[in-house]
Amino acid sequence: MLNLQHFATFLIVAQRSSFTRAAAELGHSQSSVTTQIQALERELGAPLFQRTKFSKSIALTEEGRRALIYADKLLALAEETKAAVRG
Amino acid sequence: MLNLQHFATFLIVAQRSSFTRAAAELGHSQSSVTTQIQALERELGAPLFQRTKFSKSIALTEEGRRALIYADKLLALAEETKAAVRG
DNA sequence: TAAAAATACTCCATAGGTATTTTAT
DNA sequence: ATAAAATACCTATGGAGTATTTTTA
Numbered sequence: 416m417l418n419l420q421h422f423a424t425f426l427i428v429a430q431r432s433s434f435t436r437a438a439a440e441l442g443h444s445q446s447s448v449t450t451q452i453q454a455l456e457r458e459l460g461a462p463l464f465q466r467t468k469f470s471k472s473i474a475l476t477e478e479g480r481r482a483l484i485y486a487d488k489l490l491a492l493a494e495e496t497k498a499a500v501r502g
Numbered sequence: 503m504l505n506l507q508h509f510a511t512f513l514i515v516a517q518r519s520s521f522t523r524a525a526a527e528l529g530h531s532q533s534s535v536t537t538q539i540q541a542l543e544r545e546l547g548a549p550l551f552q553r554t555k556f557s558k559s560i561a562l563t564e565e566g567r568r569a570l571i572y573a574d575k576l577l578a579l580a581e582e583t584k585a586a587v588r589g
Numbered sequence: 590t591a592a593a594a595a596t597a598c599t600c601c602a603t604a605g606g607t608a609t610t611t612t613a614t
Numbered sequence: 615a616t617a618a619a620a621t622a623c624c625t626a627t628g629g630a631g632t633a634t635t636t637t638t639a
Contacts, residue, residue: 417580420503447605459587478587485583492579493504496572500546500565534630
């Protein structure tokens with residue numbers, strides 16, 4: 416089952432184009448961010464980032480670009496859900 | 503962070519009006535289903551079912567009825583996400 | 590009393606961490 | 615050499631189970 420926390424992390428990584436900077440922003444370790452992205456890639460069955468050259472930044476794959484759109488939608492719907500249920 | 507697995511479990515419980523029957527359908531224990539619903543209620547900050555009389559069936563609360571609509575939406579969007587990312 | 594949910598545990602998987610290794614510049 | 619991601623390992627938390635208790639019709 417997909418995990419919304421993984422999508423939230425993915426969103427920040429994609430925005431920052433960096434696991435390390437995303438980790439700093441989230442207040443988590445780089446290791447934890449890496450693990451979450453790996454888990455999301457496994458759940459989705461597709462790589463989300465190009466790692467062949469990873470000195471300066473990482474790049475979204477085609478699947479990653481598609482996933483990014485849905486990350487936004489899912490997180491927005493989750494927020495809407497909380498607001499709607501609480502009334 | 504909301505958990506999609508909890509919403510999937512919630513959906514079945516609401517359809518069956520029973521933790522026990524939902525557990526049977528899911529192939530999980532009643533205890534596990536109870537725990538997941540309690541977790542979802544905690545995450546949403548609202549009770550989803552009435553437990554005052556729980557011999558024959560349980561009833562959705564007002565918040566539960568609202569949550570049910572979003573459970574459908576969230577799970578559908580999650581499925582759409584997997585399909586879209588995989589292409 | 591019977592039936593169903595809640596609770597008390599146990600076990601295992603996973604998210605979190607630190608430290609280290611690998612890789613490309 | 616440096617900087618960034620991956621990996622190894624540890625700990626804590628949460629989901630899975632079984633067994634039991636509580637609750638109400």
